[in-house]
Amino acid sequence: MSVYTTITEDELSQFLTRYDLGTLRSFEGISEGIENTNYFVDTEAGRYVLTIFEQHSFDELPYFLNIMAFMAEHAIPTAHPIADREGNYLNRLHDKPAALVQRLDGCGVEQPNVRQCAVMGETLARFHLAGRDFDGYRANDRDLSWAERTFAEIEPYLDEEDKALLRDELAYQQAQDWAHLPQGVIHADLFTDNALFRGDELAGIIDLYYACNAPWLYDLAVMVNDWARDEENRYDLERVRAIMQAYQQVRPLTELEQAEWPAAQRMAALRFWLSRLKDKVLPREGALTMIKNPDVFRQVLLHHRTEPLPHFA
Numbered sequence: 321m322s323v324y325t326t327i328t329e330d331e332l333s334q335f336l337t338r339y340d341l342g343t344l345r346s347f348e349g350i351s352e353g354i355e356n357t358n359y360f361v362d363t364e365a366g367r368y369v370l371t372i373f374e375q376h377s378f379d380e381l382p383y384f385l386n387i388m389a390f391m392a393e394h395a396i397p398t399a400h401p402i403a404d405r406e407g408n409y410l411n412r413l414h415d416k417p418a419a420l421v422q423r424l425d426g427c428g429v430e431q432p433n434v435r436q437c438a439v440m441g442e443t444l445a446r447f448h449l450a451g452r453d454f455d456g457y458r459a460n461d462r463d464l465s466w467a468e469r470t471f472a473e474i475e476p477y478l479d480e481e482d483k484a485l486l487r488d489e490l491a492y493q494q495a496q497d498w499a500h501l502p503q504g505v506i507h508a509d510l511f512t513d514n515a516l517f518r519g520d521e522l523a524g525i526i527d528l529y530y531a532c533n534a535p536w537l538y539d540l541a542v543m544v545n546d547w548a549r550d551e552e553n554r555y556d557l558e559r560v561r562a563i564m565q566a567y568q569q570v571r572p573l574t575e576l577e578q579a580e581w582p583a584a585q586r587m588a589a590l591r592f593w594l595s596r597l598k599d600k601v602l603p604r605e606g607a608l609t610m611i612k613n614p615d616v617f618r619q620v621l622l623h624h625r626t627e628p629l630p631h632f633a
């Protein structure tokens with residue numbers, strides 16, 4: 321359940337007076353999602369999603385909302401934030417940051433098919449190329465130095481085998497040439513639950529709240545690690561091929577990227593193994609975060625260390 325902040329009809333109607341969206345028709349809390357409070361909101365003018373941000377500060381949100389607007393305006397299917405009469409995407413509700421975005425007409429997919437994987441590969445490449453003209457900048461706060469700090473924090477809670485594996489992987493990642501890979505705006509969390517589909521048509525990507533500047537190849541690895549994995553955490557090479565070929569039809573990988581592809585898969589697995597481990601051993605106080613299983617990404621990392629996925633260039 322993810323309605324942490326409950327709003328009344330009167331409060332919402334009052335909030336909507338800042339926008340040019342007509343009067344409220346109906347609203348309903350959304351049960352999916354973990355981090356924020358989300359409501360579906362229908363008004364005379366259309367259908368929207370209201371997000372009340374439970375974790376982010378007012379200062380950090382404009383970057384994310386501006387990227388969503390920029391991508392939507394550059395033909396990348398994304399929910400466009402709605403500006404109020406003064407042109408602001410960000411507002412205040414219950415003393416928390418809040419924003420309205422377009423409601424996309426689609427559903428999440430749990431086990432994507434090959435066609436949906438190809439759509440995602442192509443869309444990610446277009447997202448990366450479009451981002452070259454975006455003038456905001458945000459450093460990646462889940463990079464290798466974050467991984468090292470996180471390992472140091474959680475090390476006392478880990479068994480010897482995991483400690484040795486993580487130490488070895490961190491040393492391997494330190495030796496990679498991340499600085500010379502092509503970089504730009506990345507989504508950084510494009511898992512299957514962050515894309516909504518109507519059949520095989522992508523309605524849009526959501527949850528851009530980890531977006532940052534980082535190597536494009538890493539973003540592709542985050543996607544492949546999640547989209548091409550079956551329920552037993554085995555990789556389906558047809559789905560890997562579909563993502564990689566569709567991506568490279570729009571933006572072919574450079575030689576350096578091809579060489580670093582195994583390292584990128586491992587870095588993406590390491591990042592989500594560590595964040596899930598940290599959520600498990602050091603749960604955030606007061607946060608209602610549902611713990612996602614860290615072992616999935618331990619398994620993914622072990623897979624890629626012995627048998628990295630091909631780049632299909």
Ligand SMILES: Nc1ncnc2c1ncn2[C@@H]1O[C@H](COP(=O)(O)OP(=O)(O)OP(=O)(O)O)[C@@H](O)[C@H]1O
Nearest residue numbers: 350352353354355356358369399422423424526527
């Ligand atoms: N723009 C949108 N259009 C349609 N549905 C949306 C939109 N944004 C969110 N949703 C719906 O709301 C659900 C929760 O959104 P989201 O995944 O962003 O949750 P969250 O709590 O904000 O983030 P997280 O997934 O990181 O916990 C989604 O699964 C989706 O069903």
Ligand SMILES: N[C@@H](CCO)C(=O)O
Nearest residue numbers: 509511592595596612
């Ligand atoms: N996609 C992340 C959670 C949200 O960032 C995970 O599956 O661990």
